[in-house]
Amino acid sequence: MQTLEALARDARALANGEVVLSAPETEVARQMQICNACRYCEGFCAVFPAMTRRLAFGQADIHFLANLCHNCGACLHACQYAPPHEFAVNVPQAMAQVRGQTYADYAWPPALGRLYQRQGLTLSLALAAGLALFLVLAVVLQGQGLGALWSAPGSDFYGLFPHNLLVGLFAPVFGFATLALGLGVRRFWREITPATSGAPLSAPATAEATGAVLRLKYLDGGHGDGCHNEDDAHTLARRRYHHLTFYGFLLCFAATSVGTLYHYLLGLPAPYDLPSLPKLLGAVGGLSLAIGTAGLWRLNLRRHPLHGDAAQKPMDRGFIALLFLTATSGLALWAARGTPALALTLCLHLGAVMALFATMPYGKFGHGIFRTAALLRHAVEKRQPNPIGLGAD
Numbered sequence: 001m002q003t004l005e006a007l008a009r010d011a012r013a014l015a016n017g018e019v020v021l022s023a024p025e026t027e028v029a030r031q032m033q034i035c036n037a038c039r040y041c042e043g044f045c046a047v048f049p050a051m052t053r054r055l056a057f058g059q060a061d062i063h064f065l066a067n068l069c070h071n072c073g074a075c076l077h078a079c080q081y082a083p084p085h086e087f088a089v090n091v092p093q094a095m096a097q098v099r100g101q102t103y104a105d106y107a108w109p110p111a112l113g114r115l116y117q118r119q120g121l122t123l124s125l126a127l128a129a130g131l132a133l134f135l136v137l138a139v140v141l142q143g144q145g146l147g148a149l150w151s152a153p154g155s156d157f158y159g160l161f162p163h164n165l166l167v168g169l170f171a172p173v174f175g176f177a178t179l180a181l182g183l184g185v186r187r188f189w190r191e192i193t194p195a196t197s198g199a200p201l202s203a204p205a206t207a208e209a210t211g212a213v214l215r216l217k218y219l220d221g222g223h224g225d226g227c228h229n230e231d232d233a234h235t236l237a238r239r240r241y242h243h244l245t246f247y248g249f250l251l252c253f254a255a256t257s258v259g260t261l262y263h264y265l266l267g268l269p270a271p272y273d274l275p276s277l278p279k280l281l282g283a284v285g286g287l288s289l290a291i292g293t294a295g296l297w298r299l300n301l302r303r304h305p306l307h308g309d310a311a312q313k314p315m316d317r318g319f320i321a322l323l324f325l326t327a328t329s330g331l332a333l334w335a336a337r338g339t340p341a342l343a344l345t346l347c348l349h350l351g352a353v354m355a356l357f358a359t360m361p362y363g364k365f366g367h368g369i370f371r372t373a374a375l376l377r378h379a380v381e382k383r384q385p386n387p388i389g390l391g392a393d
C-alpha cells in the first residue's frame with residue numbers, strides 16, 4: 001500500500017505536470033539509490049556503470065536501465081542486501097517488472113501488447129492452431145474433400161498453396177510485425193535519447209554495441225563463467241542456448257531470403273534439395289533453433305523464482321513455444337515431402353510461422369530489439385563526459 005507521503009508526492013507531481021512513476025518504476029529508483037551507494041556489482045554488466053552516471057532516476061532513466069538489464073541474476077546472488085535483508089534489493093526482478101511494463105507501454109497497438117503480456121502462451125498457441133486450421137480448411141475446400149489432407153501430392157508445396165497465395169498471406173503479417181516493432185522502438189529511442197546524453201550515434205559506439213549483442217557479452221556474468229539460472233552456481237547454458245536460438249533464427253530467415261532471391265532472380269522455385277544454399281541454411285538454422293529453444297524452455301521451467309517477474313512467464317514461454325514449433329515443423333516438413341503427411345505438416349508449419357510473426361512485436365523478440373537500442377545508447381553515453389564527475393566508465 002502506498003504511504004500518505006508517497007501519495008502526497010504523486011499529487012504534487014501531477015499538479016506540476018510532472019511524470020508520476022508507477023510502483024515498479026519507483027521500486028527500481030529506490031534500489032538504484034542503494035546500489036549507487038554500494039557499487040559492489042559495478043563490473044557485472046552495463047547497468048551499473050550506467051547507473052553511476054546518475055544521482056536521480058527519472059522515468060526515461062529507469063526504462064533505459066531496465067532494458068539494459070539482461071536478467072542474468074548475478075547481482076542478486078552477489079548482493080548482501082538481497083531478501084531477507086530489510087533493504088530487499090532484488091535488481092533483476094525489479095528491472096524485469098519495469099521491462100514487462102515497457103513492452104506494453106511502447107507496443108503498437110497498445111491493447112495487443114497488454115493482451116499478449118497477460119496471455120502470451122495461450123495466445124501464441126491458439127493463434128498458431130487457428131491459423132493452421134484455417135489453412136487446413138483451405139486445402140480441404142480446394143481439394144474437394146478431406147481426402148486431400150492425407151494423400152501423396154509429391155513434393156511440391158505450391159501444388160497445395162500457390163506461391164502468390166502464400167505471398168499474399170505472409171506479406172501483410174510480416175509488414176504488420178515490422179511496422180509495429182518499428183513504431184515501438186522509435187518511441188522507446190525517442191524517450192531514452194535525451195536521458196542518455198542526447199549525443200548522436202557514432203561508428204565506434206555502434207560497433208561496440210553490435211559486438212555486445214552478437215556475442216551476448218553480458219550473459220557471461222562479467223567474469224566469463226556465465227550467469228545464474230536455478231541457483232548460486234554459474235552456468236554458460238543460458239548464453240549457449242540463447243546463441244543457438246538467435247543464430248538459428250537468423251539462419252532460417254536467411255534461408256527464406258535466399259529462397260526468395262532464387263525464385264525471383266534465378267527463376268528456381270522451391271522446394272530445394274541439399275546441397276542448395278537455402279536448404280543448407282534452413283537445415284542448420286532449424287536444428288540450431290530447435291535445440292536452442294528446447295534448452296531455453298528447460299531453463300525457464302527451472303529458473304530461480306526471485307530472478308524474474310512470474311507474471312511474464314506466459315509471455316516468455318509463448319515466444320519460446322512458437323519458435324520451437326516453427327523449427328520442428330519446418331524440419332518435419334522436410335521429412336514429410338512425398339508422403340501423405342505433407343499437407344497437414346505444411347499447414348502446421350505455416351500456421352506457426354504466421355503466429356510467430358504476428359506476436360513478434362509484443363514479447364521477448366521486442367526485448368531483443370529494445371535491448372539493442374539500450375546498448376547503443378549506453379555505448380554512446382559512456383563516451384560523453386560524466387555529468388556528475390564521479391566514478392568511471
Ligand code: SF4
Nearest residue numbers: 035038039040041079
Ligand atoms: S545489487 Fe546489492 S551488492 Fe550489487 S550494487 Fe546493488 S546493493 Fe550492492
Ligand code: SF4
Nearest residue numbers: 045069070072073075
Ligand atoms: S541481473 Fe544481471 S544484467 Fe541485470 S542488473 Fe543484475 S547483473 Fe546486470
